[in-house]
Amino acid sequence: MADKRDYYEVLGVERSASESDLKNAFRRLARKYHPDRSTEEDAEDRFKEIQEAYAILSDQQKRAQYDRFGHDSPQGNPFGGFGGGGFNINLEDLLGGDFFSSMFGGGGRGRTRQRRGSDILIRHSIDLKHVLEQSEQEVIIELPEACDSCAGSGAQDGEMTSCTKCAGQGQVRVRQQVGPFIQQSVQPCDECSGRGSISENPCRECAGSGQEMKSKTLRFNIPLGAEDGTRLRMRGNGEPAPQGQGEPGDLFIELEIEQHPWFERSGADLIMSLPLGYSDMVTGTTITLEHLDGKSLDIKIPAMSNSGETITIKKRGLPRQRGSGRGDVIVLLKLHMPKKISKATKKALSALKENLSPADTKQSILDDAVDRRAGS
Numbered sequence: 001m002a003d004k005r006d007y008y009e010v011l012g013v014e015r016s017a018s019e020s021d022l023k024n025a026f027r028r029l030a031r032k033y034h035p036d037r038s039t040e041e042d043a044e045d046r047f048k049e050i051q052e053a054y055a056i057l058s059d060q061q062k063r064a065q066y067d068r069f070g071h072d073s074p075q076g077n078p079f080g081g082f083g084g085g086g087f088n089i090n091l092e093d094l095l096g097g098d099f100f101s102s103m104f105g106g107g108g109r110g111r112t113r114q115r116r117g118s119d120i121l122i123r124h125s126i127d128l129k130h131v132l133e134q135s136e137q138e139v140i141i142e143l144p145e146a147c148d149s150c151a152g153s154g155a156q157d158g159e160m161t162s163c164t165k166c167a168g169q170g171q172v173r174v175r176q177q178v179g180p181f182i183q184q185s186v187q188p189c190d191e192c193s194g195r196g197s198i199s200e201n202p203c204r205e206c207a208g209s210g211q212e213m214k215s216k217t218l219r220f221n222i223p224l225g226a227e228d229g230t231r232l233r234m235r236g237n238g239e240p241a242p243q244g245q246g247e248p249g250d251l252f253i254e255l256e257i258e259q260h261p262w263f264e265r266s267g268a269d270l271i272m273s274l275p276l277g278y279s280d281m282v283t284g285t286t287i288t289l290e291h292l293d294g295k296s297l298d299i300k301i302p303a304m305s306n307s308g309e310t311i312t313i314k315k316r317g318l319p320r321q322r323g324s325g326r327g328d329v330i331v332l333l334k335l336h337m338p339k340k341i342s343k344a345t346k347k348a349l350s351a352l353k354e355n356l357s358p359a360d361t362k363q364s365i366l367d368d369a370v371d372r373r374a375g376s
């Protein structure tokens with residue numbers, strides 16, 4: 001517990017914060033990090049931290065103690081020291097009915113409240129060229145829907161009796177230890193799967209679940225310049241709420257961008273290495289490739305180029321994610337050494353040797369060293 005964060009810092013308030021400042025900060029953060037809702041990765045830990053900070057600071061006596069001693073209260077950590085059983089923060093009162101009604105999908109307090117449907121995450125692969133222009137993609141997902149045969153009731157003959165475990169409410173109250181807290185939550189009844197009623201004679205098509213899987217086709221656009229791992233969220237396209245009485249979950253589409261055979265990405269720039277023969281390096285040439293944007297990419301190599309030099313072709317890279325325009329294509333020149341050469345070529349090269357090699361080897365080594373020192 002040595003690296004425990006300061007409670008005021010956790011809630012993002014001043015040390016002089018009033019009771020209502022604290023409450024507002026707590027509400028805002030709790031809404032953001034509630035583990036049933038949040039898609040933040042560390043939501044659960046953050047939520048516990050926020051709850052703990054609020055439990056202490058909202059209690060005048062504990063706050064005074066904390067202000068004097070911080071986490072190192074003479075009575076041990078605040079939880080042990082303050083008689084530490086569990087804090088029972090009433091989230092429903094603090095966060096308000098609207099938070100929970102949107103979470104559980106409508107219905108007033110104490111009525112049958114349904115949970116929101118689950119979120120779905122799917123992965124979708126695209127070619128690199130698809131991030132260059134507005135491109136529409138299609139995914140097919142399987143979603144549970146009300147069974148046709150029993151109209152979602154789950155009963156073969158349509159006859160249902162009230163569930164005894166939840167007294168027909170479809171939900172049960174569960175007390176749960178979350179870290180140092182006892183948290184009360186409402187969960188769907190497992191006996192009747194939250195439906196409130198059960199059938200003696202379950203539907204044969206869906207084995208009494210009331211649901212069957214159906215496939216659904218969805219279209220979406222790839223954002224310009226999207227990177228590998230980008231997650232797109234399609235609100236309301238996740239699983240329907242159990243019993244179809246709440247908000248559906250969301251669909252997340254994680255983009256997998258396939259590796260290009262020769263381009264590497266560096267932000268909006270595209271980097272490639274281009275192997276060239278010695279003669280092309282010396283005399284210069286133009287190499288034309290078909291580019292991702294459908295037009296040809298002309299790479300002009302000037303005469304007397306060197307291996308390791310780069311050529312930048314402006315604005316032929318990928319679209320910039322924020323802002324406008326495109327990145328560049330950067331071409332790294334590499335001297336290509338043939339694996340073997342014919343006798344005739346070897347003979348021809350030998351004849352050229354005098355022209356191609358430095359006249360004075362020692363002098364050229366020295367010149368090169370001077371050049372390098374001047375350059376760096």
Ligand SMILES: [Zn+2]
Binds near residue numbers: 147151209
């Ligand atoms: Zn059915």
Ligand SMILES: [Zn+2]
Binds near residue numbers: 166169170196
């Ligand atoms: Zn039940």
